[in-house]
Amino acid sequence: MLGDPRKAITVTMVPIMVSYIFIQLNAFVDAFWCSGLGPDPSSAFLGMLPLLWIIRGIAIGVSLGASVSIARFLGKGEKEKANSIATQAIMLSLIISIIIIPVAFLFVEFVIQWVGLVRISEQCWAYAFPIILSTPMIMLNAVIEGILRAEGAAKKSMIVLVSNALICIVLDPIMVHVANLGIYGVSISTGISLLISTTIGLHWYARKKMYIKISFKNFRFKFDEVINILTVGVTKSSENILSSLMVSVHQAIVVNVIGNIASIAVYSLPWKFVKLATVFSHGAGTALMPICSAAIGAKDFNKVKIGFVYSLKLSIICTIIFAIISFLFADYFSIAFTYSESMKMYREDLVYGIRVYALLMPFIAVIKVASYIFYSLRKPEMSLCASLSRDVMAALLLLAIGSLHDVYWIFFSVEAVIAIFTLSIALSLLSKLKNKLLVTV
Numbered sequence: 541m542l543g544d545p546r547k548a549i550t551v552t553m554v555p556i557m558v559s560y561i562f563i564q565l566n567a568f569v570d571a572f573w574c575s576g577l578g579p580d581p582s583s584a585f586l587g588m589l590p591l592l593w594i595i596r597g598i599a600i601g602v603s604l605g606a607s608v609s610i611a612r613f614l615g616k617g618e619k620e621k622a623n624s625i626a627t628q629a630i631m632l633s634l635i636i637s638i639i640i641i642p643v644a645f646l647f648v649e650f651v652i653q654w655v656g657l658v659r660i661s662e663q664c665w666a667y668a669f670p671i672i673l674s675t676p677m678i679m680l681n682a683v684i685e686g687i688l689r690a691e692g693a694a695k696k697s698m699i700v701l702v703s704n705a706l707i708c709i710v711l712d713p714i715m716v717h718v719a720n721l722g723i724y725g726v727s728i729s730t731g732i733s734l735l736i737s738t739t740i741g742l743h744w745y746a747r748k749k750m751y752i753k754i755s756f757k758n759f760r761f762k763f764d765e766v767i768n769i770l771t772v773g774v775t776k777s778s779e780n781i782l783s784s785l786m787v788s789v790h791q792a793i794v795v796n797v798i799g800n801i802a803s804i805a806v807y808s809l810p811w812k813f814v815k816l817a818t819v820f821s822h823g824a825g826t827a828l829m830p831i832c833s834a835a836i837g838a839k840d841f842n843k844v845k846i847g848f849v850y851s852l853k854l855s856i857i858c859t860i861i862f863a864i865i866s867f868l869f870a871d872y873f874s875i876a877f878t879y880s881e882s883m884k885m886y887r888e889d890l891v892y893g894i895r896v897y898a899l900l901m902p903f904i905a906v907i908k909v910a911s912y913i914f915y916s917l918r919k920p921e922m923s924l925c926a927s928l929s930r931d932v933m934a935a936l937l938l939l940a941i942g943s944l945h946d947v948y949w950i951f952f953s954v955e956a957v958i959a960i961f962t963l964s965i966a967l968s969l970l971s972k973l974k975n976k977l978l979v980t981v
Contacts, residue, residue, distance in 0.1 A: 545835065545847035549827045549854075555694040557823035559701035564816045566705040568876070570726050571812060573716045575877045579802040581723045582883070584663035586808045587655055587791060590784040591647060592671050592678075592730075595640060597780020599679045602633050603686030604829070604915055605773030609765075610690035610752065611830035615837025621765075623753045626687045628765045630754065633679035640679075644672040655792045655804075666724040674731035677738050684741035690830050691751045696744060704737035775920030779927045786931035793938045794947060806886045807947045809877045810893030813866050814901060820858035821905040824851035825912030832916035841974045844916075848970065852909045859905040863898040870894040889944050896948035903959035910962035917969050926965075930958040 574585040606629035613622040648668045652661045681704065688697040708729045715725025745754045791804050828851040835843035866873065874890040877883060911923040937950045 545831050545843045546850045548831050549824060549847055549851055552689075552692070552694045552827035552831070553823040553851075553854075555698035556689070556826050557819050559698045559705075560819045560822050561816075562702045562705035562709075564812075564819060566708050567815065568812055569709045569712050570730075571809060572876055573712050573726060574723060575805070575809075575883055576880050577716075577722060578880060578882045579805060579886075580660045581663055582805040582809075582877075583802055584657065584660045585667055585723055585726065586804050587651065587657050587660075587788075588648070588664050588667045588671075589808075590651065590787045591644060591668055593784040593787070594647070594781050595644065595671070595675055595678050596682065597784060598636060598640065598777040599633065599682035600780060601773040601775070601777030602629060602636065602679065602769060603682040603773075604776050605629070605769035605771065606683060607686040607690040607830055608772050608833050608915060608918070609768040610687060611833040612837045614691065615834030622690075623755070624762065625765050625768060626690075626752050627754050627756060627759065628762060629683050629687065629769055630680065631756075631759065631761065632766060632769060633683045634676060637676040637679040640675050641672055644668075644675065648672075651788050655788055656795045663723050666722065667727045670724070670727040670731045674727075674734055677731065677734035680742070681734050681738045684738060684745070687745075687752055687754075688741065688750070689826065692830075693750060694827075696741075696750075700737050700741045703740060704733045707733035707736055771918060772915055772920050775924050776915065779920075779924040782924075783927050783931055786935060789931075789935050790938060793935065794941070794944075797938070797941055798944065802886065803944060805877075805883075806889050807893065807944055810890055810897050810948070813873065813894050814897050814904060817859050817862045817866070817901040818904055818908055820862070821855040821908035824855045825909045827851070828909070829912045829916050832913065836916065836973070844973065845970060848909070848913050848966070851912075852906070855905040855909050856902055859901050863901040866901070867895050867898040870898070892945060893948045896945075896952055900952040900955040903955040906959040907955070907962050910959075910966040913966050913970070917973060919969055922962075922965050922969070926958055926962045929961070930954050933957070 570585065571582070574582045606625060609625045610622045613619075613625065648665065652658060652664050657664050681700065685697050685700050688694075688700065711729035711732060712726060715721050715729050716723075719725055721728060744750055745752070791808075794803050794807055828847050831847050832844050835841075835847065870891045873894060874887050877890060878887040907926065911926065914920055914922040934950055934954045937954070938947065941947055941950065
């Protein structure tokens with residue numbers, strides 16, 4: 541963590557990228573099988589995805605909080621403190637998951653009514669029910685992955701994530717078609733894959749094979765360590781919750797203005813390619829965060845700066861290449877979601893959406909990397925502010941849409957504005973950090 545930041549980022553980001561590619565491929569496969577079931581199951585799946593995103597968002601918040609804190613204490617040479625925070629994070633994730641479950645059941649009914657999915661409510665519940673029951677595994681999976689990443693075990697972190705995705709990809713067709721469970725089978729596959737992959741990660745720590753040692757002997761919650769985790773975790777979780785809720789708001793506006801439940805699928809599916817494009821910025825940003833946290837703990841600003849600039853450049857270049865490919869081959873990519881007879885009528889709109897979203901992909905890369913530096917600098921409120929501003933701007937502009945094509949261009953405009961905003965704030969915060977470290981050295 542304290543060597544050459546460019547080499548450390550490159551070495552760390554590759555397994556993270558591989559993991560994230562499989563995660564996004566899993567999301568594609570889920571959407572692929574649901575699209576094959578028709579517009580209603582596809583819309584039910586996409587309408588309920590904010591539920592999964594909210595739970596995962598809370599899990600990622602705790603994971604990031606633990607990862608940043610552990611890396612910072614390892615950078616200071618305080619290994620016992622890092623061990624204790626890892627243990628606190630696991631127990632905290634279990635407590636939070638118990639709280640989430642009853643709230644999630646209420647949320648599903650709210651979304652069905654709010655977005656206007658009453659006609660397909662049975663299919664919405666078929667997807668949501670197993671996801672809610674899988675909450676403890678979603679939480680533990682993210683936290684274990686974050687702890688592994690914080691101690692530099694990027695390959696093992698990759699194994700946890702990739703095994704989760706691969707098992708789900710294999711189970712999807714079996715559950716959907718062989719077992720004839722339809723959309724219910726998609727979420728069952730998700731639950732099983734989470735259980736298996738989480739068990740793998742827990743096994744490594746139970747066998748004491750890792751640098752970080754987790755022990756529940758004489759365990760009790762330590763207020764200062766929980767606060768360390770939640771300083772980043774609460775803000776990141778809040779950002780993810782608000783962002784996911786705003787997705788439901790966006791869906792409700794689109795359904796009411798366009799007047800068709802299937803419009804949820806048509807405007808949401810092209811975004812899958814944007815999520816895939818974030819593989820590069822997510823990999824670079826996730827690798828950057830513990831490296832910068834460790835460098836800050838060691839009071840080495842030069843490594844922070846080099847790491848940020850390297851991650852940003854690498855993310856933008858790779859994302860532009862992917863964007864060009866998406867734009868040129870949009871006709872072929874759209875077939876994955878419109879191969880069934882009931883979805884073919886939406887192919888032209890999907891192609892248009894993929895091409896517009898290809899243009900905004902580089903802006904997303906800037907936002908992602910800037911957001912990760914905010915967390916490294918323990919300024920998570922900046923990321924929350926940017927995310928909330930983007931969602932509110934989009935919601936207000938969506939009120940004036942006349943067609944799905946307008947929806948695509950609204951998101952392009954909003955992402956461009958927010959990218960400029962987040963990069964400016966990130967550079968300003970780095971300048972302040974430099975002055976602070978110069979004073980304390």
